[in-house]
Amino acid sequence: MLTAWICLFMAASMPVLAEQTVDDDTDTIIVRAKRYVTPLAVPVVSSSQSNTTVVTSKTIADNHYLSVQEALQKVNGVTVTDQVPGISSYIRLNGDDRVLILVNGQSIANAQSAAYGRGSVDLATLPGVANIDRIEVTKGSGSVKYGSGAVGGVINIITKKGNKNSTTLDMNTGSWGTHNYTLSNEGTRGNTSWYVTGSLNHRKYYKFNGDGYNTDQSRGDFNKDSFTARIDQKLNAASSLTFDVSHTNSEGHGSTFGSSETDDLIHLTANKIIERLNNDYSVTYHFRENTQTPGFLRYFNDYSQNYWTYRFHSRTQGVQLQNSWKADNSLITAGTEWTEDTGTNAAAGYIDQKRTNRAFYVEDAIDWGKLTVTPGIRVDDNSQFGVHKTPRLAVNYRANSKFNAYANWGRVFAAPKLNDLYYYLVGDNKVSYGDPNLRPETGYTQTVGFTYQYDAKTLFNFSLFRSSLDNAIRWDRGTGYSEVRNLNKEKKNGVEISMNKTINAAWDYELGYAYIHTRIDEGDGLGLHLDETFNRPNGYHAGLHYHARAWRANLFMTAGTGRNDTYYMNNSYVVWDANISYDMNKDMTLYAAVNNLTNEGYDLYHNYPMSGRYWQAGVKYTF
Helix, strand or coil: CHHHHHHHHHHCCCCCCCCCCCCCCCCCCCCCCCCCCCCCCEECCCCCCCEEEEEEHHHHHHHCCCCHHHHHHCCCCEEEEEEECCCEEEEEECCECCEEEEECCEECCCCCCCCCCCCCCCHHHCCCCCCEEEEEEEECCCCHHHCCCCCCEEEEEEECCCCCCEEEEEEEEEHHHEEEEEEEEEEEECCEEEEEEEEEEEECCEECCCCCECCCEECCCEEEEEEEEEEEEEEECCEEEEEEEEEEEEEEEEEEEEECCCCCCEEEEEEEEEEEEEEEEEEEEEECCCCCCCEEEEEEEEEEEEEECEEEEEEEEEEEEEEEEEECCEEEEEEEEEEEEEEEEHHHCEEEEEEEEEEEEEEEEEEECCEEEEEEEEEEEECCCEEEEEEEEEEEEEEECCEEEEEEEEEEEECCCHHHHHCEEEECCEEEECCCCCCCEEEEEEEEEEEEEEECCEEEEEEEEEEEEECCEEEEEECCEEEEEECCEEEEEEEEEEEEEECCCCEEEEEEEEEEEEEEECCCCCCCEECCCCCCCEEEEEEEEEEECCEEEEEEEEEEECCCCCCCCCCCEEEEEEEEEEECCCCEEEEEEEECCCCCCCEEECCEECCCCEEEEEEEEEC
Protein backbone atom coordinates (compact mmCIF):
# COMPACT_ATOMS: atom_id res chain seq x y z
CA MET A 1 0.00 0.00 0.00
CA LEU A 2 2.80 2.44 0.89
CA THR A 3 4.47 1.79 -2.48
CA ALA A 4 1.24 2.53 -4.30
CA TRP A 5 0.83 5.83 -2.44
CA ILE A 6 4.40 6.87 -3.26
CA CYS A 7 3.91 6.12 -6.96
CA LEU A 8 0.66 8.07 -7.00
CA PHE A 9 2.19 11.12 -5.35
CA MET A 10 5.33 11.16 -7.46
CA ALA A 11 3.23 10.92 -10.61
CA ALA A 12 1.35 14.00 -9.48
CA SER A 13 4.52 16.04 -8.98
CA MET A 14 4.52 17.50 -12.52
CA PRO A 15 4.62 21.28 -12.76
CA VAL A 16 1.27 23.05 -12.74
CA LEU A 17 0.16 26.26 -14.40
CA ALA A 18 -0.09 29.68 -12.81
CA GLU A 19 2.33 28.92 -9.98
CA GLN A 20 3.61 31.72 -7.77
CA THR A 21 6.63 32.10 -5.53
CA VAL A 22 6.38 30.93 -1.93
CA ASP A 23 8.77 29.87 0.83
CA ASP A 24 11.63 27.53 -0.14
CA ASP A 25 11.26 25.54 3.07
CA THR A 26 8.35 23.42 1.94
CA ASP A 27 8.42 21.27 5.07
CA THR A 28 7.76 24.09 7.52
CA ILE A 29 4.76 25.85 8.93
CA ILE A 30 4.77 28.70 6.43
CA VAL A 31 4.37 32.15 7.97
CA ARG A 32 4.32 34.81 5.30
CA ALA A 33 2.74 38.23 5.99
CA LYS A 34 3.41 41.72 7.17
CA ARG A 35 4.16 41.56 10.85
CA TYR A 36 4.96 43.83 13.75
CA VAL A 37 8.44 42.85 14.91
CA THR A 38 9.77 43.12 18.45
CA PRO A 39 13.25 42.08 19.54
CA LEU A 40 11.84 39.23 21.64
CA ALA A 41 9.22 37.33 19.69
CA VAL A 42 6.89 37.92 16.79
CA PRO A 43 3.16 37.28 17.33
CA VAL A 44 2.14 36.67 13.75
CA VAL A 45 -0.15 39.30 12.20
CA SER A 46 -1.25 37.38 9.14
CA SER A 47 -3.98 35.08 7.92
CA SER A 48 -3.03 32.65 10.68
CA GLN A 49 -5.52 30.03 11.86
CA SER A 50 -3.88 29.56 15.24
CA ASN A 51 -2.11 31.29 18.12
CA THR A 52 1.43 31.38 16.71
CA THR A 53 4.57 33.15 17.91
CA VAL A 54 7.92 33.17 16.12
CA VAL A 55 11.24 33.43 17.97
CA THR A 56 13.73 34.70 15.40
CA SER A 57 17.46 34.13 15.05
CA LYS A 58 17.91 37.84 15.83
CA THR A 59 16.10 37.36 19.14
CA ILE A 60 18.34 34.41 19.96
CA ALA A 61 21.50 36.34 19.01
CA ASP A 62 20.53 39.57 20.80
CA ASN A 63 19.89 37.69 24.06
CA HIS A 64 22.79 35.24 23.62
CA TYR A 65 20.66 32.25 24.50
CA LEU A 66 22.58 29.00 24.85
CA SER A 67 19.70 26.55 24.47
CA VAL A 68 16.25 26.07 23.00
CA GLN A 69 14.72 26.00 26.48
CA GLU A 70 16.18 29.44 27.25
CA ALA A 71 14.61 30.89 24.11
CA LEU A 72 11.21 29.29 24.76
CA GLN A 73 11.05 30.35 28.42
CA LYS A 74 10.66 33.96 27.29
CA VAL A 75 7.50 33.30 25.24
CA ASN A 76 4.22 34.21 26.93
CA GLY A 77 2.18 31.17 27.95
CA VAL A 78 5.12 28.77 27.71
CA THR A 79 6.38 26.83 30.72
CA VAL A 80 9.66 24.92 30.68
CA THR A 81 9.80 22.37 33.48
CA ASP A 82 13.25 21.37 34.70
CA GLN A 83 13.87 18.32 36.83
CA VAL A 84 17.53 19.27 37.10
CA PRO A 85 18.38 22.46 35.17
CA GLY A 86 20.57 21.66 32.19
CA ILE A 87 20.03 17.92 32.67
CA SER A 88 16.34 17.36 31.90
CA SER A 89 13.75 19.87 30.58
CA TYR A 90 10.25 19.50 29.14
CA ILE A 91 7.90 22.11 27.73
CA ARG A 92 4.22 22.88 28.30
CA LEU A 93 1.97 24.82 25.92
CA ASN A 94 -1.51 25.77 27.10
CA GLY A 95 -0.57 24.00 30.33
CA ASP A 96 -0.08 20.65 28.58
CA ASP A 97 3.13 18.67 28.08
CA ARG A 98 1.68 16.82 25.06
CA VAL A 99 3.72 18.99 22.71
CA LEU A 100 5.03 17.95 19.31
CA ILE A 101 8.55 19.18 18.53
CA LEU A 102 9.69 19.30 14.92
CA VAL A 103 12.94 20.16 13.19
CA ASN A 104 12.31 21.47 9.68
CA GLY A 105 8.82 19.98 9.82
CA GLN A 106 9.92 16.50 10.95
CA SER A 107 8.98 15.13 14.36
CA ILE A 108 11.89 14.26 16.66
CA ALA A 109 9.66 12.64 19.29
CA ASN A 110 11.33 9.94 21.37
CA ALA A 111 9.47 6.62 21.20
CA GLN A 112 10.03 6.08 24.92
CA SER A 113 9.17 9.70 25.89
CA ALA A 114 9.76 11.23 29.31
CA ALA A 115 10.30 9.04 32.34
CA TYR A 116 7.34 10.74 34.04
CA GLY A 117 4.83 12.61 31.92
CA ARG A 118 3.62 12.91 28.34
CA GLY A 119 6.52 14.98 27.00
CA SER A 120 8.18 13.35 24.00
CA VAL A 121 11.38 15.42 23.65
CA ASP A 122 13.78 16.33 26.43
CA LEU A 123 14.96 19.83 25.48
CA ALA A 124 18.25 19.22 27.29
CA THR A 125 19.17 16.62 24.66
CA LEU A 126 18.96 19.13 21.79
CA PRO A 127 22.11 20.75 20.41
CA GLY A 128 22.74 24.49 20.81
CA VAL A 129 20.98 27.33 19.00
CA ALA A 130 23.69 28.55 16.62
CA ASN A 131 22.08 26.75 13.66
CA ILE A 132 18.50 27.95 14.32
CA ASP A 133 16.87 30.38 11.89
CA ARG A 134 13.60 30.61 13.84
CA ILE A 135 11.36 28.71 16.25
CA GLU A 136 7.64 28.67 15.44
CA VAL A 137 5.46 28.13 18.53
CA THR A 138 1.86 27.17 17.70
CA LYS A 139 -0.48 26.64 20.65
CA GLY A 140 -3.45 24.31 20.30
CA SER A 141 -4.07 21.77 17.55
CA GLY A 142 -1.67 21.78 14.63
CA SER A 143 -2.11 20.68 11.04
CA VAL A 144 -3.22 17.08 10.40
CA LYS A 145 0.13 16.47 8.70
CA TYR A 146 1.85 16.57 12.10
CA GLY A 147 -0.31 13.98 13.86
CA SER A 148 -3.15 14.20 16.34
CA GLY A 149 -1.49 13.86 19.74
CA ALA A 150 -0.21 17.43 20.18
CA VAL A 151 -2.83 18.68 22.64
CA GLY A 152 -0.69 21.58 23.89
CA GLY A 153 0.67 22.59 20.51
CA VAL A 154 3.50 22.30 18.01
CA ILE A 155 7.04 23.71 18.06
CA ASN A 156 8.83 23.80 14.71
CA ILE A 157 12.57 24.54 14.79
CA ILE A 158 13.74 25.79 11.39
CA THR A 159 17.49 25.50 10.83
CA LYS A 160 19.67 27.90 8.85
CA LYS A 161 20.73 27.38 5.26
CA GLY A 162 24.32 28.22 4.42
CA ASN A 163 24.76 31.70 2.98
CA LYS A 164 27.89 33.84 2.97
CA ASN A 165 31.21 32.14 3.70
CA SER A 166 32.00 32.85 7.35
CA THR A 167 33.05 31.28 10.65
CA THR A 168 31.80 32.35 14.08
CA LEU A 169 33.28 31.54 17.49
CA ASP A 170 31.18 32.10 20.64
CA MET A 171 32.81 31.59 24.06
CA ASN A 172 31.45 32.29 27.53
CA THR A 173 32.03 31.43 31.15
CA GLY A 174 29.88 31.77 34.24
CA SER A 175 28.71 30.54 37.61
CA TRP A 176 29.31 27.02 38.93
CA GLY A 177 32.38 26.35 36.79
CA THR A 178 30.43 26.76 33.57
CA HIS A 179 32.24 27.07 30.23
CA ASN A 180 30.63 27.00 26.77
CA TYR A 181 32.27 27.05 23.33
CA THR A 182 30.45 27.09 19.98
CA LEU A 183 32.04 27.16 16.54
CA SER A 184 29.92 27.51 13.40
CA ASN A 185 30.81 27.65 9.73
CA GLU A 186 28.60 28.40 6.76
CA GLY A 187 29.10 28.91 3.07
CA THR A 188 28.17 28.15 -0.50
CA ARG A 189 30.03 26.74 -3.47
CA GLY A 190 28.24 26.36 -6.76
CA ASN A 191 24.90 24.65 -6.12
CA THR A 192 25.95 23.44 -2.66
CA SER A 193 25.45 25.26 0.64
CA TRP A 194 26.26 24.18 4.18
CA TYR A 195 25.79 25.26 7.77
CA VAL A 196 27.83 23.34 10.37
CA THR A 197 28.07 23.87 14.14
CA GLY A 198 29.96 22.26 17.01
CA SER A 199 29.62 22.96 20.74
CA LEU A 200 31.29 22.00 24.01
CA ASN A 201 29.48 22.67 27.30
CA HIS A 202 30.74 22.07 30.83
CA ARG A 203 29.34 22.68 34.33
CA LYS A 204 30.70 21.49 37.70
CA TYR A 205 27.49 21.79 39.76
CA TYR A 206 24.45 24.01 40.22
CA LYS A 207 23.03 25.89 43.20
CA PHE A 208 19.57 26.99 44.23
CA ASN A 209 17.96 29.01 46.98
CA GLY A 210 18.02 26.74 50.03
CA ASP A 211 14.73 28.02 51.48
CA GLY A 212 12.65 24.87 51.87
CA TYR A 213 15.61 22.55 51.29
CA ASN A 214 18.24 21.33 53.73
CA THR A 215 20.98 21.96 51.17
CA ASP A 216 21.51 24.69 48.60
CA GLN A 217 23.77 22.77 46.25
CA SER A 218 23.30 19.83 43.91
CA ARG A 219 26.04 18.20 41.93
CA GLY A 220 24.13 18.57 38.63
CA ASP A 221 27.40 18.53 36.67
CA PHE A 222 27.64 17.73 32.99
CA ASN A 223 29.93 17.60 29.99
CA LYS A 224 28.12 17.87 26.68
CA ASP A 225 29.29 17.97 23.10
CA SER A 226 27.07 18.50 20.08
CA PHE A 227 27.36 18.73 16.33
CA THR A 228 24.89 19.75 13.62
CA ALA A 229 25.15 19.96 9.86
CA ARG A 230 22.73 20.99 7.15
CA ILE A 231 23.83 20.53 3.55
CA ASP A 232 21.63 21.69 0.68
CA GLN A 233 22.30 20.60 -2.89
CA LYS A 234 20.38 22.38 -5.63
CA LEU A 235 19.52 19.91 -8.40
CA ASN A 236 17.77 22.33 -10.73
CA ALA A 237 15.52 25.39 -10.55
CA ALA A 238 12.68 23.41 -8.97
CA SER A 239 14.27 20.65 -6.88
CA SER A 240 16.97 20.05 -4.27
CA LEU A 241 18.30 17.62 -1.69
CA THR A 242 18.75 18.45 2.01
CA PHE A 243 20.86 16.37 4.38
CA ASP A 244 20.41 17.08 8.11
CA VAL A 245 22.42 15.52 10.92
CA SER A 246 22.38 16.23 14.66
CA HIS A 247 24.53 14.66 17.38
CA THR A 248 24.62 15.25 21.13
CA ASN A 249 26.54 13.33 23.76
CA SER A 250 26.45 14.20 27.45
CA GLU A 251 27.45 12.72 30.76
CA GLY A 252 27.10 13.98 34.29
CA HIS A 253 24.96 13.66 37.39
CA GLY A 254 21.29 14.30 37.94
CA SER A 255 19.79 14.68 41.39
CA THR A 256 16.95 13.12 43.33
CA PHE A 257 15.25 15.00 46.13
CA GLY A 258 12.85 13.70 48.75
CA SER A 259 10.92 14.76 51.83
CA SER A 260 12.75 14.58 55.14
CA GLU A 261 11.27 12.32 57.79
CA THR A 262 12.40 14.65 60.58
CA ASP A 263 11.29 18.05 59.31
CA ASP A 264 9.43 19.79 56.51
CA LEU A 265 12.52 20.33 54.42
CA ILE A 266 13.28 18.70 51.10
CA HIS A 267 16.63 16.95 51.05
CA LEU A 268 19.04 15.63 48.46
CA THR A 269 18.87 11.83 48.36
CA ALA A 270 21.12 10.97 45.43
CA ASN A 271 23.35 12.26 42.66
CA LYS A 272 22.72 9.78 39.86
CA ILE A 273 25.05 9.14 36.94
CA ILE A 274 23.43 10.16 33.66
CA GLU A 275 24.74 9.39 30.18
CA ARG A 276 22.93 10.36 26.99
CA LEU A 277 23.58 9.93 23.30
CA ASN A 278 21.38 11.23 20.47
CA ASN A 279 22.11 10.73 16.78
CA ASP A 280 19.51 11.97 14.27
CA TYR A 281 19.72 12.29 10.52
CA SER A 282 17.39 12.79 7.59
CA VAL A 283 17.54 13.08 3.80
CA THR A 284 14.86 15.15 2.05
CA TYR A 285 14.13 15.51 -1.65
CA HIS A 286 12.22 18.73 -2.40
CA PHE A 287 10.31 19.05 -5.66
CA ARG A 288 8.38 21.90 -7.25
CA GLU A 289 10.19 24.39 -5.04
CA ASN A 290 9.46 28.12 -5.33
CA THR A 291 5.85 27.42 -6.32
CA GLN A 292 2.46 27.35 -4.63
CA THR A 293 2.43 23.55 -4.76
CA PRO A 294 5.70 22.24 -3.30
CA GLY A 295 6.26 18.69 -2.13
CA PHE A 296 8.91 16.52 -0.52
CA LEU A 297 10.01 12.94 0.10
CA ARG A 298 11.99 12.27 3.28
CA TYR A 299 13.70 9.43 5.11
CA PHE A 300 14.60 10.00 8.77
CA ASN A 301 16.34 8.00 11.49
CA ASP A 302 16.50 9.16 15.12
CA TYR A 303 18.45 7.19 17.74
CA SER A 304 18.57 7.80 21.50
CA GLN A 305 20.53 5.97 24.20
CA ASN A 306 20.24 6.78 27.91
CA TYR A 307 21.73 5.57 31.14
CA TRP A 308 19.87 6.57 34.30
CA THR A 309 20.13 3.79 36.91
CA TYR A 310 19.49 1.41 33.97
CA ARG A 311 20.44 1.61 30.31
CA PHE A 312 17.72 1.95 27.68
CA HIS A 313 17.60 3.08 24.08
CA SER A 314 15.15 3.71 21.25
CA ARG A 315 15.12 4.31 17.52
CA THR A 316 12.44 5.94 15.38
CA GLN A 317 12.75 5.77 11.63
CA GLY A 318 10.37 6.36 8.78
CA VAL A 319 9.46 7.70 5.37
CA GLN A 320 7.31 10.77 4.68
CA LEU A 321 5.83 11.94 1.39
CA GLN A 322 3.85 15.15 0.93
CA ASN A 323 2.40 16.74 -2.18
CA SER A 324 0.05 19.63 -2.97
CA TRP A 325 -2.23 20.83 -5.74
CA LYS A 326 -3.83 24.18 -6.62
CA ALA A 327 -7.41 24.27 -7.89
CA ASP A 328 -9.26 27.57 -8.24
CA ASN A 329 -9.48 28.94 -4.68
CA SER A 330 -8.25 25.74 -2.99
CA LEU A 331 -4.78 24.58 -1.98
CA ILE A 332 -4.93 20.85 -1.30
CA THR A 333 -2.13 19.22 0.70
CA ALA A 334 -1.95 15.47 1.15
CA GLY A 335 0.64 13.09 2.46
CA THR A 336 1.48 9.67 3.74
CA GLU A 337 4.05 8.37 6.21
CA TRP A 338 5.34 5.15 7.68
CA THR A 339 7.06 5.14 11.08
CA GLU A 340 8.67 2.36 13.10
CA ASP A 341 9.49 2.71 16.80
CA THR A 342 11.95 0.32 18.45
CA GLY A 343 12.78 0.44 22.14
CA THR A 344 14.83 -1.54 24.64
CA ASN A 345 14.82 -1.40 28.42
CA ALA A 346 16.33 -4.67 29.62
CA ALA A 347 15.51 -3.96 33.27
CA ALA A 348 11.84 -3.67 32.34
CA GLY A 349 11.95 -6.94 30.43
CA TYR A 350 11.50 -5.61 26.92
CA ILE A 351 14.16 -5.80 24.22
CA ASP A 352 13.70 -4.43 20.70
CA GLN A 353 10.01 -3.85 21.33
CA LYS A 354 8.62 -2.68 17.98
CA ARG A 355 5.52 -1.02 16.68
CA THR A 356 4.67 0.69 13.44
CA ASN A 357 2.31 3.44 12.39
CA ARG A 358 1.03 4.11 8.87
CA ALA A 359 -0.80 7.35 8.20
CA PHE A 360 -2.52 9.25 5.42
CA TYR A 361 -3.74 12.84 5.64
CA VAL A 362 -5.34 15.47 3.45
CA GLU A 363 -6.35 19.07 4.06
CA ASP A 364 -7.82 21.75 1.82
CA ALA A 365 -7.20 25.47 2.42
CA ILE A 366 -10.21 27.13 0.76
CA ASP A 367 -9.81 30.88 0.21
CA TRP A 368 -13.00 32.96 0.02
CA GLY A 369 -11.50 36.43 0.08
CA LYS A 370 -11.30 37.55 3.69
CA LEU A 371 -12.38 34.12 4.94
CA THR A 372 -10.20 31.00 4.77
CA VAL A 373 -11.54 27.58 5.78
CA THR A 374 -9.25 24.55 6.12
CA PRO A 375 -10.87 21.16 6.73
CA GLY A 376 -8.59 18.16 7.10
CA ILE A 377 -8.53 14.55 8.18
CA ARG A 378 -5.83 12.10 9.20
CA VAL A 379 -6.06 8.30 9.34
CA ASP A 380 -3.53 6.40 11.48
CA ASP A 381 -3.09 2.63 11.47
CA ASN A 382 -1.13 1.74 14.61
CA SER A 383 0.12 -1.85 14.82
CA GLN A 384 -0.65 -1.91 18.54
CA PHE A 385 -3.83 0.16 18.82
CA GLY A 386 -5.55 -0.13 15.43
CA VAL A 387 -7.05 2.39 12.99
CA HIS A 388 -8.14 5.86 14.12
CA LYS A 389 -9.53 8.84 12.19
CA THR A 390 -8.89 12.38 13.46
CA PRO A 391 -10.54 15.29 11.63
CA ARG A 392 -9.61 18.96 12.08
CA LEU A 393 -11.26 22.22 11.04
CA ALA A 394 -9.59 25.65 11.08
CA VAL A 395 -10.91 29.03 9.95
CA ASN A 396 -9.74 32.61 9.98
CA TYR A 397 -11.31 35.91 9.02
CA ARG A 398 -8.92 38.62 7.83
CA ALA A 399 -11.08 41.75 8.21
CA ASN A 400 -8.29 44.09 7.12
CA SER A 401 -4.52 44.46 7.33
CA LYS A 402 -4.71 45.05 11.10
CA PHE A 403 -7.20 42.44 12.34
CA ASN A 404 -7.31 38.66 12.03
CA ALA A 405 -9.69 36.35 13.91
CA TYR A 406 -9.18 32.59 13.99
CA ALA A 407 -10.66 29.38 15.36
CA ASN A 408 -9.69 25.73 15.16
CA TRP A 409 -10.98 22.40 16.41
CA GLY A 410 -9.33 19.00 16.20
CA ARG A 411 -9.81 15.44 17.39
CA VAL A 412 -7.08 13.83 19.50
CA PHE A 413 -5.69 10.32 19.40
CA ALA A 414 -2.48 9.61 21.30
CA ALA A 415 -1.13 6.11 21.89
CA PRO A 416 0.85 5.40 25.07
CA LYS A 417 4.60 5.77 24.69
CA LEU A 418 6.87 2.80 25.32
CA ASN A 419 7.83 4.11 28.76
CA ASP A 420 4.15 4.47 29.67
CA LEU A 421 3.66 0.80 28.86
CA TYR A 422 6.89 -0.86 29.94
CA TYR A 423 9.01 1.51 32.08
CA TYR A 424 10.62 -0.10 35.11
CA LEU A 425 13.15 1.37 37.51
CA VAL A 426 14.21 0.38 41.03
CA GLY A 427 16.64 2.55 42.95
CA ASP A 428 17.09 5.30 45.53
CA ASN A 429 14.40 3.70 47.72
CA LYS A 430 11.90 4.17 44.89
CA VAL A 431 10.09 1.98 42.39
CA SER A 432 8.75 3.30 39.08
CA TYR A 433 6.78 1.22 36.63
CA GLY A 434 4.54 1.50 33.58
CA ASP A 435 1.33 -0.33 32.72
CA PRO A 436 1.07 -2.50 29.56
CA ASN A 437 -2.73 -2.33 29.79
CA LEU A 438 -2.98 1.44 29.27
CA ARG A 439 -5.57 2.71 26.80
CA PRO A 440 -4.89 5.42 24.19
CA GLU A 441 -5.94 9.00 24.89
CA THR A 442 -8.83 10.39 22.84
CA GLY A 443 -10.66 13.71 22.86
CA TYR A 444 -10.53 17.13 21.23
CA THR A 445 -8.91 20.56 21.40
CA GLN A 446 -10.30 23.92 20.35
CA THR A 447 -8.99 27.49 20.16
CA VAL A 448 -10.54 30.83 19.26
CA GLY A 449 -8.76 34.17 19.22
CA PHE A 450 -7.67 37.27 17.38
CA THR A 451 -4.66 39.45 16.64
CA TYR A 452 -5.15 43.20 16.41
CA GLN A 453 -2.62 45.83 15.42
CA TYR A 454 -3.96 48.96 17.12
CA ASP A 455 -1.39 51.22 15.46
CA ALA A 456 2.11 50.99 14.02
CA LYS A 457 3.53 50.62 17.54
CA THR A 458 0.97 48.45 19.37
CA LEU A 459 -0.09 44.84 18.88
CA PHE A 460 -2.66 42.86 20.90
CA ASN A 461 -3.16 39.10 20.91
CA PHE A 462 -6.03 37.26 22.62
CA SER A 463 -6.96 33.58 22.62
CA LEU A 464 -9.28 31.18 24.45
CA PHE A 465 -8.49 27.48 24.46
CA ARG A 466 -10.02 24.27 25.69
CA SER A 467 -9.18 20.57 25.62
CA SER A 468 -11.00 17.46 26.78
CA LEU A 469 -9.36 14.03 26.99
CA ASP A 470 -10.77 10.61 27.80
CA ASN A 471 -8.36 8.05 29.28
CA ALA A 472 -5.77 10.78 29.89
CA ILE A 473 -2.47 9.15 30.83
CA ARG A 474 -1.09 10.41 34.14
CA TRP A 475 2.10 9.61 36.02
CA ASP A 476 1.63 9.81 39.79
CA ARG A 477 4.66 10.43 41.97
CA GLY A 478 4.37 9.43 45.60
CA THR A 479 6.70 8.58 48.46
CA GLY A 480 8.63 5.53 47.36
CA TYR A 481 6.89 4.97 44.03
CA SER A 482 5.89 6.37 40.65
CA GLU A 483 3.19 4.75 38.57
CA VAL A 484 1.11 5.47 35.49
CA ARG A 485 -2.64 5.15 34.97
CA ASN A 486 -5.55 6.24 32.81
CA LEU A 487 -7.76 8.97 34.23
CA ASN A 488 -11.42 8.91 33.28
CA LYS A 489 -11.21 12.44 31.94
CA GLU A 490 -9.01 15.54 31.90
CA LYS A 491 -10.36 18.96 30.95
CA LYS A 492 -8.39 22.18 30.49
CA ASN A 493 -9.57 25.64 29.61
CA GLY A 494 -7.76 28.94 29.66
CA VAL A 495 -7.06 32.34 28.22
CA GLU A 496 -3.92 34.07 26.95
CA ILE A 497 -3.48 37.82 26.49
CA SER A 498 -0.42 39.72 25.30
CA MET A 499 0.56 43.20 24.17
CA ASN A 500 3.68 44.39 22.36
CA LYS A 501 4.48 48.12 22.41
CA THR A 502 7.18 50.23 20.78
CA ILE A 503 7.99 53.36 22.78
CA ASN A 504 10.51 54.87 20.38
CA ALA A 505 13.38 53.78 18.16
CA ALA A 506 15.41 52.61 21.15
CA TRP A 507 12.83 51.20 23.59
CA ASP A 508 10.00 48.66 23.44
CA TYR A 509 8.26 46.29 25.83
CA GLU A 510 5.76 43.44 26.01
CA LEU A 511 3.27 42.25 28.64
CA GLY A 512 1.53 38.89 28.85
CA TYR A 513 -0.84 36.87 31.00
CA ALA A 514 -2.06 33.26 30.77
CA TYR A 515 -4.67 31.50 32.90
CA ILE A 516 -5.12 27.72 32.88
CA HIS A 517 -7.79 25.77 34.75
CA THR A 518 -7.42 21.98 34.85
CA ARG A 519 -9.95 19.47 36.14
CA ILE A 520 -9.61 15.69 36.30
CA ASP A 521 -11.90 12.73 36.93
CA GLU A 522 -9.86 9.97 38.56
CA GLY A 523 -12.61 7.34 38.35
CA ASP A 524 -13.13 7.33 42.10
CA GLY A 525 -16.78 8.38 41.93
CA LEU A 526 -16.07 12.00 42.86
CA GLY A 527 -16.37 13.30 39.29
CA LEU A 528 -14.38 16.23 37.94
CA HIS A 529 -12.32 18.20 40.46
CA LEU A 530 -9.46 20.70 40.37
CA ASP A 531 -6.03 19.33 39.48
CA GLU A 532 -3.75 20.97 42.01
CA THR A 533 -0.51 19.62 40.57
CA PHE A 534 -0.24 22.17 37.74
CA ASN A 535 2.78 24.42 38.29
CA ARG A 536 1.45 27.76 36.97
CA PRO A 537 -2.34 28.32 36.96
CA ASN A 538 -1.71 32.07 36.54
CA GLY A 539 1.31 33.02 34.45
CA TYR A 540 2.71 36.53 33.98
CA HIS A 541 5.33 37.75 31.55
CA ALA A 542 6.99 41.11 30.89
CA GLY A 543 9.98 42.27 28.90
CA LEU A 544 11.71 45.62 28.48
CA HIS A 545 14.19 46.09 25.62
CA TYR A 546 16.77 48.72 24.73
CA HIS A 547 18.59 48.74 21.39
CA ALA A 548 20.57 51.72 20.13
CA ARG A 549 23.79 51.93 18.16
CA ALA A 550 26.15 49.27 19.51
CA TRP A 551 24.21 48.58 22.74
CA ARG A 552 21.43 46.10 23.48
CA ALA A 553 19.89 45.38 26.88
CA ASN A 554 16.93 43.23 27.92
CA LEU A 555 15.08 42.75 31.21
CA PHE A 556 12.52 39.94 31.66
CA MET A 557 10.04 39.03 34.37
CA THR A 558 8.32 35.65 34.65
CA ALA A 559 5.91 34.90 37.49
CA GLY A 560 3.35 32.32 38.58
CA THR A 561 0.57 32.40 41.17
CA GLY A 562 -2.28 30.17 42.33
CA ARG A 563 -0.04 27.14 42.96
CA ASN A 564 -0.75 24.47 45.55
CA ASP A 565 1.82 25.21 48.27
CA THR A 566 1.48 21.73 49.76
CA TYR A 567 2.67 20.24 46.46
CA TYR A 568 5.20 22.95 45.52
CA MET A 569 7.63 24.96 47.65
CA ASN A 570 5.39 28.04 47.59
CA ASN A 571 2.17 29.28 46.01
CA SER A 572 3.87 31.94 43.88
CA TYR A 573 7.21 32.97 42.44
CA VAL A 574 8.76 35.88 40.54
CA VAL A 575 11.95 35.53 38.48
CA TRP A 576 13.92 38.38 36.88
CA ASP A 577 16.52 37.89 34.13
CA ALA A 578 18.73 40.51 32.45
CA ASN A 579 21.34 40.67 29.72
CA ILE A 580 23.45 43.32 28.00
CA SER A 581 25.72 43.32 24.95
CA TYR A 582 28.01 45.72 23.13
CA ASP A 583 29.23 45.48 19.53
CA MET A 584 32.95 46.29 19.56
CA ASN A 585 32.83 46.33 15.76
CA LYS A 586 30.91 44.55 13.02
CA ASP A 587 32.69 41.26 13.84
CA MET A 588 32.98 41.21 17.64
CA THR A 589 30.36 41.39 20.41
CA LEU A 590 30.87 41.35 24.18
CA TYR A 591 27.94 40.24 26.36
CA ALA A 592 26.90 39.42 29.91
CA ALA A 593 23.76 38.04 31.55
CA VAL A 594 22.39 37.40 35.03
CA ASN A 595 19.45 35.03 35.45
CA ASN A 596 17.25 34.86 38.55
CA LEU A 597 18.54 38.22 39.72
CA THR A 598 16.81 38.03 43.12
CA ASN A 599 17.87 34.41 43.77
CA GLU A 600 14.25 33.27 43.95
CA GLY A 601 13.68 29.83 45.48
CA TYR A 602 10.99 27.91 43.58
CA ASP A 603 10.22 24.65 41.78
CA LEU A 604 8.29 23.85 38.59
CA TYR A 605 8.55 20.08 39.00
CA HIS A 606 7.54 18.57 42.33
CA ASN A 607 10.54 18.35 44.70
CA TYR A 608 13.06 19.60 42.11
CA PRO A 609 14.35 23.15 42.79
CA MET A 610 15.12 25.53 39.94
CA SER A 611 18.48 27.26 39.59
CA GLY A 612 19.40 30.14 41.86
CA ARG A 613 21.09 33.31 40.67
CA TYR A 614 23.77 32.71 38.07
CA TRP A 615 25.76 34.83 35.63
CA GLN A 616 27.60 34.40 32.36
CA ALA A 617 29.91 36.60 30.29
CA GLY A 618 31.30 35.99 26.85
CA VAL A 619 32.50 37.14 23.47
CA LYS A 620 31.28 36.36 19.96
CA TYR A 621 33.58 36.84 16.97
CA THR A 622 32.95 36.31 13.26
CA PHE A 623 35.81 36.01 10.80
